[in-house]
Amino acid sequence: MTDAAPNPLRDPRDRRLPRIAGPCGLVLFGVTGDLSTKKVMPAIYDLANRGLLPPGFSLVGFARRDWANQDFAQIVHDAVKRHARTEFREEVWKQLAEGIRFVPGDFADDVAFAKLRRTIEELDQERGTAGNHAFYLSIPPKFFGDVVGQLKEHGLTERDEGSWRRVVVEKPFGHDLASARELNAVLADVFPTGSVFRIDHYLGKETVQNILAMRFANELFEPIWNANYVDHVQITMAEDIGIGGRAGYYDGIGAARDVIQNHLLQLLALVAMEEPTSFAADSLRIEKQKVLESVVLPRRLDLSTARGQYAAGWAGGEKVRGFLEEDGVKKSSTTETYAAVKLLVDTRRWAGVPFYLRTGKRLGRRVTEVAVVFKRAPHLPFGPTATEELTHNALVIRVQPDEGMTLRFGSKVPGTQMEIRDVTMDFAYGGSFTEASPEAYERLILDVLLGDPPLFPRHEEVELSWKILDPIMEHWAGQGRPEQYEPGMWGPSTADEMLARDGRTWRRP
Template sequence: MTQSTNNTASTAEGWTNPLRDPRDLRLPRIAGPCSIVIFGVTGDLSRKKLLPAIYDLANRGLLPPSFGLTGFARRDWSEDQFKAFVRENVEARCRTPFRENTWKQLADGIRFVQGAFDDPQAFARLSDTVSELDRERGTRGNHAFYMSVPPRAFPVVSRQLADCGLARSAEGAWRRVIIEKPFGHDLQSAKELDRVVSEVFDPSSVFRIDHYLGKETVQNLLALRFANAMYEPIWNANYVDHVQITMAEDIGVAGRAGYYDGIGAARDVIQNHLLQLMALTAMEEPVSFRADDLTAEKTKLLSAVRLPRDLAAHTARGQYAAGWQGSHEVAGYLDEKGIDPNSTTETYAAIRLDIDTRRWAGVPFYLRCGKRLGKRVTEIAVVFKRAPHLPFESTATRELGKNAIVIRVQPDEGVTIRFGAKVPGGTSMEVRDVSMDFSYGQSFTESSPEAYERLILDVLLGDPPLFPTTREVELSWKILDPIEQFWATLGQPQPYRSGTWGPAEADEMLARDGRQWRMP
């Protein structure tokens, strides 16, 4: 069946996709002919997230028949052995049903290249493999390179791609690079890393992954704020008392000691995930949700962040000690395998930030994250001021707290609104906190795609709204670097028992402001 060009959407490469009509945003966005090369394909991220996400995209019909997947690793594997590895991890972790016909189509485009990152011959073989996919699968010179590798490997892989000619594409095709966090370990290293990557790839072709921005609930934050008339008028300092953004984990370092020790909770989570969540929570309404417009508002917001004058009073850090996680006794951080027993790396971090804008002047933002805490939860809590006048007896409102809107990012995605309501029965007026809850799982029959599905598809489409820019990364490090430099002068972090909610100084930090942490 032939359709007129008025009813189709064309990519920049000239490939016409009859299933994409720009007049109907409900239709699926389907990638054009292309391939992905995954460096570090045998690692945890690839096994647990990337390979299942690629299969699920194919299973949902969002990848074209002319799609290729190439793994690059040290393993001395044949192509069949690599395909078996991919299938094993896909079957174990795919979100959608496993179908043999989907697998066969995907497997026909799977390739494997054995080699080390510093081996030019391995990259020559990779170049040959990519050319083979162009000829045999029709990928048309469109290739994305996913660096699922430690940050220290980014420069060497980038230079190897340049030397073998893979970083630049022929006219009408594209090459893109996907970089996992952390992007540097401070402002200086981030700038140096950006310089190296930008020498190889055009800046518009560099996609910095922050998987939190691909979560449905994070995107729903924008819908909550800007699609509803009831919230935006009160989303400011006139009504908001403070904001708490929490990312709590109930696990320890669990096999990540080599990466985590020396990095710590603030660099691992606050610099990227939590500052991005804060930017989306507090930014002004963008002109549109195109990448440039979203970036403009997030950049303005991050530029207006002010650190507390007294870092000792308004930051806190801790290190988990032995304790109980549920019914299991667990070791402390310093007793974990691979951790230096004298390590001063924090596993808990909390900071107060202020935003010097008309909307948020005087409203503190409290960011906290940690491992071995009471439960696994990520949430944004916008806590409102008390009503200016309560025409009730004092005994009637003694159990009444502050109103709050809580956006639950994980694991139970949704939104909770907390407000006061009369307790039924009796003749006296008694007001108590109640909650009104929206849950994704109960309100929608569609299952939410994994964040990596959304983000990988966005890379293949060349659609970058959910990817932090160089400027955002640099502003985030400018916020965190002074705090890290201050902490480096303090020695050992304060211990806290595993299974609790962090060190005592974190509670003291809020108590100084007359507030307390929410109990998720």
């Protein structure tokens, strides 16, 4: 009898199934950006602090800066002290710092990439990294081709038998289907498919992974997870902040490309997918891909989509600028800061069930959640006033900030009369588990180093997502300016009207 296949979604801290990276190193491009300093570098330290990195792990920074190795080490040190999730321990930092190197140069600098190769070869000898290196491109996508071309030109993608070279890229994976295909071709020309890791940090969050655990480890939910019982699904990612200093990136990209194309469509796929044969990467990809292939748009995009821009006003007790007043934003910009779409999944399980996706900035509060709203009971044997406040049963999966789940159902109010009212049953990660959840980047970086890809979207999923979004973006391009909406509220009136036409309303998280 053979052992069961290990579950790749199990927490790497689980002592019954340790998941510790073998000899390896990581080369980080874009070390001066916020993502590197706030997420990637702290996550690397947290992994080391939890004993999940090998003693000889190396971190090489590459940037156009006149730094020595110790200068970069200080940058990493400061980022770790400020943003790491786990406590700072001097012995852990000392061991990590011994493997830190820096290579100055820009992406067109042949001399710098030649030095990068020598640095990696030296680390293989000094730190025992065994030729195993991941190249993390924390840079704008327009530079991906330059970097991977230099890696190939200088032999940095070559590997000996038994070793590996991998590349990690951050979203956006293009700005439409054509550019996504072009980007995928650039990466595929240098790295084999299994060595390309596209990071969608939402897929590394505990609660997102718990969608799979909740659905397929419990007989309670799966029998009613279909069109016979589900009325509709709402997937929300709301932020209470504006674009801040991201105008250079955000203006021209917008809410739909920034969030719906990746995060929200991936959440839709996890909610709607059929049970995979296993949690291996290929099995998960096949089922998610089937869902994305089955997504159809309603015929009237003017009635089934909504977009908006936040206006100036008051939010959180302070006066805030409107999107068009933000530094770096063109006054004529038609970039949306709010986007909502209605999608259908054309399968037997989900026939007729609308999926409503929305995202926006300067909304009522910061929250990401999936709400599965069930149909009303076909018959209520109560008096006409007994259920006045009763709404639909709903299972709400909270992705952030208060990770957990809430089940809403009707219950009798204490007293002598039969009165039914909505109540909630709440599960919170913080209250049920003593161990703190790792940050998404900890999980995802470790999976890169392990070569474990179930939580990373493949290029087929990326292209299918653009096939869904492109017609919406083309429709909006001919509709003039987005509707203005008041900051601190929940988006433009057209978004409410979109659901009202279906006899439904948005949840107020």
